[in-house]
Amino acid sequence: MPCRLVNMNSNGFGFSFGNNDDDDDKNRNNDPFGLFGGNFGFGGQGGAGGPGGLGDILNQFGQMLSGMGDSMNSPEAAGPVNYDLAARIARQQIGRVAPVKDSEKEAVEESLRLAELWLDNATQLPTSGHRVEAWNPENWLENTLPVWKRLVSPVAEQMNKAQLENLPEEAREMMGPMSSLMNSMSSMNFGVQLGNALGDLAKQTLTGSDFGLPISPVGVSAVLPGNIAEASKGLNVAPQEMLVYICAREAARQRLFKHVPWLVERLVSSVEEYAVGLEIDTSHIQEAMGNFQMDNPDPERLQEMMNELQGMDLSPRIGSRNANAVSRLETLLALVEGWVDIVVTQALSERIPSTDAMNEAWKRRRATGGSAEQAFSQVVGIELGAPKVSEAAELWRRVENAVGVERRDAVWNHPDFLPTAEDIDKPAEFIDALLGESDGEDFDPIAEITALEKLLAEEAEKKNDSEDDSEDDGSEGTSDKN
Incomplete structure (x- = not known):
């Protein structure tokens, strides 16, 4: 499923957060990674008692009011997102959690150390050397919130701006005296949405980089042993094997984030670039309303119009002028997770017999749109769906077969060397x-880029010198003529 923009709730007073407990129970019974299941989409739909219905709306409104108090007076209340309120609601969602036990910390440290040792045989990228931490859901929330702020703030800010620009001029003038109140309510609404999404995600995520985004602090490899133990209940796999598998995935990602210095910034900046171009389209709403004549209609016709309106999608459509940023983000995440799939499988398959079973469970979780991806769409507005991770993994496998592990990992040296979305679909030309390139004995991709940049700079300098000489000749000719 390709990455796409989510039809986010652009109304600052919308509260729609569906949650189907029956589906969650079913996922838990059939698939441990079904714990990631959930309904996080903006603009949830349902009857009065269903997801997105009156019960959910009242519940969310009650949560918002219960957290108002000090949150309304906090410094962050004036920003695009009330993060104080978000943190309060997230903690309510998490509830009381036990601190991580010393035995769990030791198990995480030993599992990560073992995973790092085995990964050395599967990749040329060295260990990250990061500090190993074992978290519970509350630790995850506290440690990842700074990165969530960077991801969410530009989206919320641009959404608010787009909403105002979309109003008729008369409405904007009328809103002027109430702008401060409206901004505060919009900030609270984003805070409620973020708090609910992160609270649910905290109880289900397994590592500090569960879905390809580096949201843990720099220099930290983080694992949530309690969540992993819960996820392993649905698999016929020893808990220790599951822990080593998840630790290996975290360790592999952190190797990339540490030794590919441009990668983290490119992932986060893609979200920011998307946010800058946010636009709200209400033309379909205006067209629908224009088809109805409201000048004293008879009761029967009025009822017909109401029935027709109920069957229409009248939610604002959200888009971005920078749609390429979304495609780039999807491609990067697919390449990261595909590479992780390959190196983890190579590192563990001969040592842990259940590796294939855990790989399949992980793929099912990814293919069904786990709540990690849906939470991301909820708070950032980009629905990743199921990026082409399997196709990316196959590309990396074929690259390794063709040119070896060293050249495979050297592709990460510069963003210009990475496969594109087209390469993932049709890898033959890339390979x-x-x-x-491998025919050359001393091929150095960074040196090639540097040489090319130097050549372009020299050509630009010659062009400037030539233009300066032409201007000088022209001025001298004019002077002689005068």
């Missing part, structure tokens, strides 16, 4: 190019 042929690598084979051509």
Whole structure:
């Protein structure tokens, strides 16, 4: 499923957060990674008692009011998102959790150390050397909130701006005296949405980079042993094997984040770039309303119009002028997770017999749109769906077969060398190019880029010098003529 923009709730007073407990129970019974299941989409739909219905609305409104108090007076209440309120609601969702036991910390440290040792045989990228931490859901919330702020703030800010620009000029003038109140309510609404999403995600996530985004603090490899133990209940796998598997995935990602210095910034900046171009389209709403004549209609016709309106999607459509940022983000995440799939499988498959079973469970979780991805769409507005991780993994496998592990990992040296979305779908041409490069004995991709940049700079300098000489000749000719 391709990455797409989510039709976010642009109304600052909408509260729709569905949660189907029956589906969650079913996922828990059939698939331990079904714990990631959930309904996080903006603009949830349902009857009065169903997801997104009156019960959910009143529940969310009650949660918002219960957290108002000090949150309304906090410094963050004036920003695009009331993060104080978000943190309060997230903690309510998490509830009381036990501190991580010393035995759990030791198990995480030993599992990560073992995973790092085995990964050395599967990749040329060295260990990250990061500090190992074992978290509970509350630790996860506290430690990842700074990165969530960076991801969510530009989206919320641009959404508010787009909403105001979309209003008719008369309405904007009328809103002027109430702008402060409206901004505060919009900030609270975003805070409620973020708090609910992060509270649910905290109880289900397994590591500090569960879905390809580095949201844990720099220099930290984090694992949530309690959540992993819960997820392993649905698999016929020893808990220790599950822990080593998840630790290996975290360790592999952190190797990339540490030794590919441009990668983290490119992932986060793609979200920011998308946010800058946010636009709200209400033309379909205006068109629908224009088809109805409201000048003294008879009761029967009025009822017909109401029935027709109920069957229409009248929610504002959210888009971005920077749609390429979404595609780039999807491609990067697919390449990261595909690479992780390959190196983890190679590192563990001969040592842990249940590796294939855990890989399949992980794929099912990813294919069904786990709540990690849906939570991301909830708070950022980009629905990742199921990025082409399997296709990316197959590309990395074929690259390794063609040019070896060292050249495979060297592709990460510069963003210009990475496969594109087209390469993921049709990798043959990309692999042929690598084979051509490998014919050279001393191929150095960074040196090639540096040489190219130097050549372009020299050509630009010559062009500027030529233009300066032409201007000088022209001025001298004019002077002689005068």
